[in-house]
Amino acid sequence: MKLSHGSAALIIAWFAVLGSIQAVTFEVKEGNSTCIKAELAASFSITYNTSGSTRTVQVPLPDSAAVDAGSSSCGTDSSSPWLVAVFGPGHALGLSFSNNGSLYSVANLTLQYNLSDASVFPDANSSDVVTLVSSSVGIWATINTTYRCVSPSTFGIGGATVTFSDMRLEAYMLGNDLSPTESVCTADQASTTAPPTTARTTTTPAPAPTPAGTPERGTYSVKNGNGTECLLAQMGLQLNVSYFSLSQNKTIQDLVNLAPNLTSASGSCEASSATLVLTQEQTTTINFTFTLNSTSNKYHLSAITLLANWPDMTAPFSASNTSLDYLRSTVGRSYMCNAExxxxxxxxxxxxxxxxxxQPFDVTTNQFASAEECQMDQDQMLIPIIVGAALAGLVLIVLIAYLIGRKRSHAGYQTI
Known part of the structure; x- marks a missing residue:
């Protein structure tokens, strides 16, 4: 990102002392037309190194933050729309957007901070400008609607976190004002649908989800630039989602199977990360991110994002977690788990x-490498072995007891 410079140290310090963060408005224009508009408050928790220790600072987005016209754009056929807000000497917050024709989302969240700014990072042992990027943060909405999330939402990004609140934004806009139709985030839905507190409250638990049966196993793959497969996956997927039902007027828990014949796969493969995106009929999108640790030569599933817009939902549902540790295996081998x-x-x-x-890394000949099995599969194989061994031991004990009994019986008839 290309950044402008200017000091906001006093404003940052004032906000930190006051402890309040106000929403800032940003607009990205192309001529006289607005393509991205955002009203949001944000704060950043950043951990950095000092001489002999680490320190964490809380940095609010000041109201002096402004759109960087050189880095922000409405996008082209070959590039994504970008909103880049700059503040202070070398600090920036960036949001890039993508869409699939019916939904738009924040494709990348970028935070850049300048460790040489001593007013924000006192005693830092580096003067580097650090750039952190996180994908699939779970901010999305239906095209021609405004994404609204008043509740605080925190996203991990490298060694920092970004917390948004009082957020209203729209990309791929038709007019210059935010759409009056809103796609409300899950946190706001929970707060607005909660029953009022009374002197005597009866809590009705959400009903158990209706069994959906075992899902069909699908085969999915991702290809790299030269057309060879770089990520392979075979699995049956079942979504367990709690949302506010329009027909039942209450929060329900629903089990939904992903149908492979209605699902398309896409994604990307990088040196240290790989992404698999599964989209079912433009109503359900699941994003899996795998991360490679080159030091340990291990990979794992580090992030899952779900975007769902089902007919019975009062508003689109989104959920994301970028700090997971599932499906861990060794590079050059696949991960397998037949058990649910x-x-x-x-x-x-x-x-x-x-x-x-x-298998998200080191795929060769478009086939799975030898598999590392999950613990549940190993336990399932171990149980018959243990039972068999126990039965064999029991038979051996009975046999020994029988032989001892026969020997004693014969000994009673010997001539004196």
């Missing part, structure tokens, strides 16, 4: 997998 396993993402969303095998 549950991947907990957030309180309102978990994912059940069936007959899963995945």
């Amino acid at each position: 396993q549950t991947l907990f993402v957030v309180a309102a969303f978990s994912l059940n997998t069936f007959r899963l095998q995945v």
